[in-house]
Each structure stands twice: as C-alpha cells, then as structure tokens.
Amino acid sequence: MSKTLAEKLNSPGPKRILSLDGGGIRGVLTIGLLEELEATLRKQHNDPNLLLCDYFDLIGGTSTGSILASGLAVGMSTSELREYYFSMGGVIFGKKKNIINYLTKGEKYDVKPLNKALQEVFGDIKLGDQEKIKTGLCIVTKRADTFSTWPFLNHPEAKFYKDNKDFPLWKIIRASAAAPTYFLPITLDLGNNETGTFIDGGISMANNPAFSLLMAATLRGFPFHWPMGPENLLLVSMGTGNLQKKYNYEDVKQKSVMAWAGMLPDYFMADANFYNQILLQILSDSPTARNIDSEIGKLEYDSLNGKHALSYLRYDVDFSKDFLSDLGFDFTAKEIVTLSEMDNQKNTKNLYAIGKKAGEKQIKASHFSKIFTINQQVPETLKRFTQNKKPKLEFESFTKNPVPVQAVEITEPFEVETMEGIMRGKPGDYLMRGVEGELYVCDKKIFHKTYSKIKPE
Secondary structure (H helix, E strand, C coil), X not given: CCCCHHHHHXXXXXXEEEEECCCHHHHHHHHHHHHHHHHHHHHHHCCCCCCHHHHCCEEEEECHHHHHHHHHHCCCCHHHHHHHHHHHHHHHCCCECCHHHHHHHCECECCHHHHHHHHHHHCCCECCCCCCCCCEEEEEEEECCCCEEEEEECCCCCCCHHHHCCCEHHHHHHHHCCCCEXXXXXXXXXXXXXXXXXXXXXXXXXXXXXXXXXXXXXXXXXXXXXXCCCCCEEEEEECCCECCCCCCHHHHHCCCHHHHHHHHHHHHHHHHHHHHHHHHHHCCCCCCCCCCCCCCCCCCCCCHHHCCCCEEEEECCECCHHHHHHCCCCCCHHHHHHHCCXXXXXXXXXXXXXXXXXXXXXXXXXXXXXXXXXXXXXXXXCCCCCCCCCCCCCCCCCCCCCCCCEEEECCCXXXXXXXXXXXXECCCCEEEECCCCCEEEECHHHHHHHCCCCCCC
C-alpha cells in the first residue's frame, strides 16, 4: 500500500529538499539543470521512470521557481516541465502594455495570459489536495500589506493549513509570481473577514528560498520537525543565473525613477542569493561551495559551532564571459547582459542550452550520498519524539548526581575555543572548567539557577 502524503512527510529516515530560485523567464535555465539532476538520480536508482517528486520530500520555490516546484510536486517529469515552460514563456512575456498603463497602474504585462497558462496546467488542484500533490510543497510569497514573507505549505499539520488548504494551487503560484512592475498584485481571501494583498516572493530575502525551506523543515513552529545533520538532511538549491553588474557614478546618477524601479528586482535577487549562500555554506561542508566574494572566499574553514548541520548542494550559472566560455558558449558582453533579462522570451532557447550544459558539468553522482537513496530501509517502528508533540509516557523523577565543576566570573567580553567551535561570553558570564578539564561558557542567569558555591569545610 502506498503511503499517504502525511505518512511520507512524517516517516523516519533521511529527508531531501529541493529549492528553486525566482528569476522570470530565466527559469528555463533551471529546467536545464533539473533535467540533468533527474537523469543523475534515475541512473543512481536504476529507475528510468523516477520523478523528482519521488526523490524529494519537500520541493519549494519563489516566483518562477514556484511554477517549477508545483509542476514537479504534482508529478511532472522535467521533459514535461520543459515543454510547458517553452510554450508558456512567449505567451506571458509577449505583448507589453502601453506606456500609459505601465506608468499609471504599474503593470508591464497583461496578467490574463499568465492566469490562463497556470489554470491550464494546475486546473482545480488545491493546496490541500493530498493525492494530486505527491510530495511536500512550499510556495514562498510576499504579503505586501503587512510586509510579511508567507510560505504556503501543504503539510496537513501546518499551523495555517486549515485556512489555506482550499486555495487553488494556481492562485498561490500567481501570488508568488506577481513581480512588481511586471504584473499586478493579487488579493486572497484569508477568512475571518481578512484579505491579503500578495506580490512576488522575490521581493524579499527568499528569492533564493533555500534557507526559508530549511527553516520550514526544522523549526518548531513548522510541522515537519526533521532532524538536522549531514546524514539526516539534504538540501539541493538551483539558481536562475547570476549577473554581476557594475555601474559608474554617472550611470547611476542619470537613472530615472522608472529605471530604478526596473532595477530593484535585480538588487533583491543579488542580496538574497548572497546571504543565502553565506548562511548555507557555513552550515555545511558542501562539495559545490563557490567563492562568495574576494574577501571571504568559499568559507570552507568557517562553520557555526564547528559542526555541519546538513548536506548542501548549489547549482547555478554566472553570466560572465569566462564562465560561459567554459561551457562552450561565445557571447558578447552585450549579449550576456541581454541573457540576464527576466522577461526577454527571445532568450528561451539559449537559457535552456546554458542550463543544460551547466548541469552536465556541475551535477555529479558523487554529490548524492547513498545515505539519501530512496530505497534505504529504515525501521518503521523507529520512535520519534519532537518538542511540539510530547510523548504519552510515564516519566519518573530523578536527581542529577552532583558533579563538581570549577568556574570564574569574567567581567569583560570573551571567547573560548571548544571542540564544538568558538563560544562567546558576555560580561558577567562564567568561564567553566569541566571534569575532563574542558573549558566552556555558561550564561550568568543560567549559572546562578544551576550552581551553588561549595562552602569550604
């Protein structure tokens, strides 16, 4: 008997997350990467029909990434996704609105073709459809009226699942893809006489939604409660291409208001990618780690608490002459800038070809540990306890055996090098020496609640 979605999400064993960036028409580049990922996993599992929704337990995306994530989650193969996207791009980013409409209403393109294209694929599927959506799904949006980043989750135990489960999937995708200056915002009825106005999830730090998905998968406030650790959690993140733009003072000074408005999504996307990469590379020992910048490099000698929290893979493309040349492409500087445009449907074929070549070069079978193969046997009887679900067990009372420790109060900021990494202390915190002579930090308030000074005999 096949597992229900809830059973799949709550079952023991390693978990796998797929995160897809926003980037407009550049999502076609991501499809090229996804095709190579699918081929690699099919070969690893000796299954020519394996789908990415079979392998990944949670798939999420922002903006164009939400379209791709939803397509994969409902069981589309990457070839089906490619056909859909190729036909869709020219329709959505085809005819522009007239300049008066653009200036007064802030809508560059008519949203009706986008709505129609989404409805044709996702039809009447709702977020809470536990049969048609075959794996965990997270669509990242931005609520414009409250400035809140909103992740829509299909997990049946999610806090707001009852409020959100009847939303048509296409409408939530549309909310995530409502990029300001490109498409009008969308309003959703949230119940209890409340409505919310939503815009593109890329107008936040979650244009690259990888860290948002990690939080959804692990934090207590969310329903997944998946354990962290490099053997427990795999996060695969895919981009839509990255262009390092440079402007001189005169260029910037002469920008019009409308020019600045058109540039803002690029700024958001660049920052989102930058900080997501930093966070995830210092949380992991990733075989795909790339230079963040010339100052901090790959962060291979930096980690939080000296431990790796997950297995992390990032695949993306740099829109640079050298990077593209290594893939076998010869574009001029002007052509490269054009390639980076988020709404230029003429770039579709080139973007796909670039993503395909990048996937062939970057994605390696060795990146995917056998720990994360989906045919690994995990005892179904394995008990799992979480902080949110207290076990119904008869707890007995015990006292802790007294273990003498030594401590000294430090009156200035300090840090201690430990086996788990650098620990920092505040003025008034205690430097502790344990039974093995190991040094560590104890917060002042916790110290006084926990320890009493031994009186000399």
